[in-house]
Amino acid sequence: MTNDWKPRTKLVHGGIRRSQYNEVAEAIFMTQGFVYDSAEQAQERFKKTGPDEFIYARYGNPTVDMFEQRLAMLEGTEDAFATASGMAAVNGALMCIAQAGDHIVAAKALFGSCLYILEKVLGRMGVEITLVDGLDLEQWKAAIRPDTKAVFFESTSNPTLEVIDIKAVADLAHAVGALVIVDNVFATPVFSRATELGADVIVYSATKHIDGQGRALGGVVLGTREFVRETLMPYLKHTGAALSPFNAWLMLKGLETMDLRVRAQSDAALKVTEALAGHPKLSRVIFPGHPSHAQYDLVQRQTGGKGGTVIAIEVEGGREAAFRFLNACEVGVISNNLGDAKTILTHPETTTHSSLSDAQREELGITPGLIRISIGLEDSGDLIADFLSALDQA
Numbered sequence: 001m002t003n004d005w006k007p008r009t010k011l012v013h014g015g016i017r018r019s020q021y022n023e024v025a026e027a028i029f030m031t032q033g034f035v036y037d038s039a040e041q042a043q044e045r046f047k048k049t050g051p052d053e054f055i056y057a058r059y060g061n062p063t064v065d066m067f068e069q070r071l072a073m074l075e076g077t078e079d080a081f082a083t084a085s086g087m088a089a090v091n092g093a094l095m096c097i098a099q100a101g102d103h104i105v106a107a108k109a110l111f112g113s114c115l116y117i118l119e120k121v122l123g124r125m126g127v128e129i130t131l132v133d134g135l136d137l138e139q140w141k142a143a144i145r146p147d148t149k150a151v152f153f154e155s156t157s158n159p160t161l162e163v164i165d166i167k168a169v170a171d172l173a174h175a176v177g178a179l180v181i182v183d184n185v186f187a188t189p190v191f192s193r194a195t196e197l198g199a200d201v202i203v204y205s206a207t208k209h210i211d212g213q214g215r216a217l218g219g220v221v222l223g224t225r226e227f228v229r230e231t232l233m234p235y236l237k238h239t240g241a242a243l244s245p246f247n248a249w250l251m252l253k254g255l256e257t258m259d260l261r262v263r264a265q266s267d268a269a270l271k272v273t274e275a276l277a278g279h280p281k282l283s284r285v286i287f288p289g290h291p292s293h294a295q296y297d298l299v300q301r302q303t304g305g306k307g308g309t310v311i312a313i314e315v316e317g318g319r320e321a322a323f324r325f326l327n328a329c330e331v332g333v334i335s336n337n338l339g340d341a342k343t344i345l346t347h348p349e350t351t352t353h354s355s356l357s358d359a360q361r362e363e364l365g366i367t368p369g370l371i372r373i374s375i376g377l378e379d380s381g382d383l384i385a386d387f388l389s390a391l392d393q394a
């Protein structure tokens, strides 16, 4: 097992553990626990576990471990801990470090559930949260204090696809010793350079590109071995957000094809953007991988110019026109996942972001005409033809 492998090789072979049968495909160790050879061994195991020594699936399991090690190899972190969903990963990464009286600074363009954890859960427990406009470095600078414990942000925001400068924010946070926690879903693990840019802890919802086929929920937190073992694991293993071995196996199989899928989806997203840019019925077409994006220079540095797999469009004529467009699309499906093999169309105002106030939505640019499109693996020509025809009917 070598860390010099290229990403695609890591995604196929990384972290593999074979049983005594030397199976080719990763085995599903569908077991909650493990048998000890003796009472003495059980006693030893509870004192200190090594890499091949498991106790209970809430703490670790061989199939789950393969998934964790494979993704850590890809991301370039020392270790990882997998969780039952992306939200369990976000919650774990924040809850394991926070205590009453702490201060955390976060970008306000956040997924509703992330905002709930920060404001409602951590807020209720006496953690002070300061929300800033993630694009405005002056606001980060003003908000980060000598006693700030951590900063948290989505590197590319949902659904308006603003890109936050990981390195610039990390430099400000590190100057006061704060931990940098990045939700990197929209950047995708394929294009991520978050580790080299200064992120200390990286969180993914594996439900998105890692599975990529709409089958299961999952999540993962990546970081240094010390952080994962000493800070994160005690919290997660005692609170029970463990990923099931079966779902870890689905995610392992997802990782094998993730690089190919995400690159194809990202290339198709660029083609769709080019085809829709300037359309008279669209007031905005947003894709971080297109030169028209406001942070295109940053996208070059941060994700090698790749804009992920999601685009956002704003239809002229508000919600009614947006609904007419959605209902006229025949290839993509109306749903709310992203990173899937199927193109997925979402109307944020009335679904994923419907719990926000009108003022919050307006501040985040979530207008009634805005539609999020997660580009799938279909032929890009079919997608473009479908979108153009649906725009005629909008």
Ligand SMILES: *Cc1c(COP(=O)(O)O)cnc(C)c1O
Pocket: 085, 086, 087, 088, 090, 111, 114, 154, 158, 183, 185, 186, 205, 206, 207, 208, 217, 218, 219
């Ligand atoms: C989907 C998502 C999550 C939550 O992941 P689940 O697997 O649905 O729990 C968190 N952050 C971002 C940016 C997401 O897109």
